[in-house]
Amino acid sequence: MSAREKEYRVDYLARVEGEGALYVKVRDGEVVDVKFRIFEPPRLFEALLVGRMYYDVPDITARICGICPVAYQMSSVHALESIFGVRVEGPLRELRRLIYCGEWIESHILHAFLLHAPDFLGYADAIRMAKDHPEIVKTALRVKKIGNDLVALMGGREVHPVSVCVGGFYKVPTKRRLEALKPELKEGKALTKTLLSWVAELNFPSFEQDYEFVALSHPKEYPMNEGRIVSNKGLDISIPEYEDYFEEEQVPHSNALHSRIKGRGSYMVGPLSRINLNRDKLADETREALADIGFSTPCRNPFKSIIARVAETLYAFEEALRIIDEYKEPERPRVELKVRAGRGSGCTEAPRGILYHRYEVSDDGRVLSAKIVPPTAQNQKRIEEDLRAIAPQLIRLPRERATWRFEQAIRNYDPCISCATHFLRLEIEEE
């Protein structure tokens, strides 16, 4: 390496889900190479689904990710229900939102406070951060626990819950059991307001990009399970049109396939995109809290995604409380299905952004093919573009600080590498 060249590398990224690496090369002050590399071993989910019965799909796909199993269950059941021509409405639809609220809470707080916040304050991890900021870390852990309690009540346990099935649930909770969780949820809502004020005061690097934000959008509600796929640059399509507008490409500087919008390029999915595109659908207290901290949208600073995550956590508490208040126990835990052959897709808002599933099944309900596009695969190209764009302001810093800031720029996206990998091409290049 010549004196004019600088390399920044992290061979195993910490505080992200899964196994990834970072590599940035600078020559004469110019960024010549950027890689957000994945070395997580592939687990070949699309292949192992082939030949399985439709009812195994939500349980199997949940195992793609231990942090957002509900998202995999939701996208898969919606895709399969579209094949069988059923819609899940009323209280069952509401309960699906409710379990998703729990997952958003635990996943967002995990990332915001245990994985991301330590970057802003210069701690290696949240346990070390807790020595100086015990109240914030304890509050976050308490809120996270309430989210997990909600998932566990709905699904038996917080990781890989067991109640979700095609058509609804194996068993639905009684009104009384849900009511019993209300004091905790109210506590969580109040604590999250404190957390939101706290993250709003963090020191944010000044960095903005002209992103294409992509999220679901629904006429009546903040999007979780249903809606059209929209963007701030004019995209507005139905879920079955996804593969007509999005593609995966192989780029020379990277080992991984990247999602892109055909004819345009990279895009961002996740909480910042959702909030930028759906702010008016947030519930009252969240809207007010965002106004109080002066959060303006569209927000183009990816470091502020931590604010969006905590704001969505607050929304999830409001929404969970609304659902429980209005809940009427359904007559049956699931709707009748008539299994038939076909092809169908589902797309829901995982904590990290839209998660697209498409299946083809035979007339006896056996999976013939599966395609899964997780949020992290969609954000990858954008992550690398962020690294490239932020490099000029970082290369003046001491190496360790610059490297850390590069890592933080990746963590802005809360990447979930286990999710992305069954889909990425794995090829380690020799440097």
Place this chain on the structure above:
Amino acid sequence: MAAPRPKIAVFKFASCDGCQLSILDLEEELLAIGEKFEIAYFLEASRAVVKGPYDVGLVEGSVTTPHEAELIREIRAQCRYLIAIGACATAGGIQALRNWKGSAEFMKYVYAKPEYIETLDKSTPISEHVKVDFELRGCPINKYQLLEVMSALLAGRAPNIPNYSVCVQCKLNGTVCIMVSQGVPCLGPVTQAGCGAICPEYGRGCYGCYGPKESPNTSSLAKRFTNLGVRKEEAVNMFRLFNAWAPGFREVEEKLVG
């Protein structure tokens, strides 16, 4: 003077992260764990890395690449106690479904150019590669069982992890048997407890995520499933999930046919 805290390391192989996430899901105990143990290597949680050797190594995930097969040997050499956590580490996980077909056939479904991916034909548990001191079952593990294992390590005693079946747990919970009362096929009789027997409580049959209990009578149960109207192929598939490669579940097809 206080004894030095044991150094603990957490390693990830092919997995979903759910088992190591269980450590972070111990919300009420996490800070105490940080006091009792020196968290020396846990990349999911911290960018600070303390070099080995370690007193305790927790390993999540299965071995699926030549690199991982090398790595687990190095890790074994670095750890006084090596504990496999979760169905991937103890049985090869859901990705062990490839073991019946070989990865080449699977790979072509997922990747346009499968020749670029270096992967082993089989997904195998940690114990097929190195000596493992303790195996904690589950897909995912039960976080309180993990806490029990960690407490036992601190106290220098054997962990108290029951190895009875899910059926026993249902009786303890007072859950009515869904196979007897509703004819729902259930892996409870051959599956080790640990999950809390949640599936029968939630109205469905156990799907075996804690793996086979000691000497499970799988062929008898599989025959019972076929008597309940389950097609033979589906009865086999019920065992072919998260612990498919675990001895006890692995041979179900031959047993059912034979």
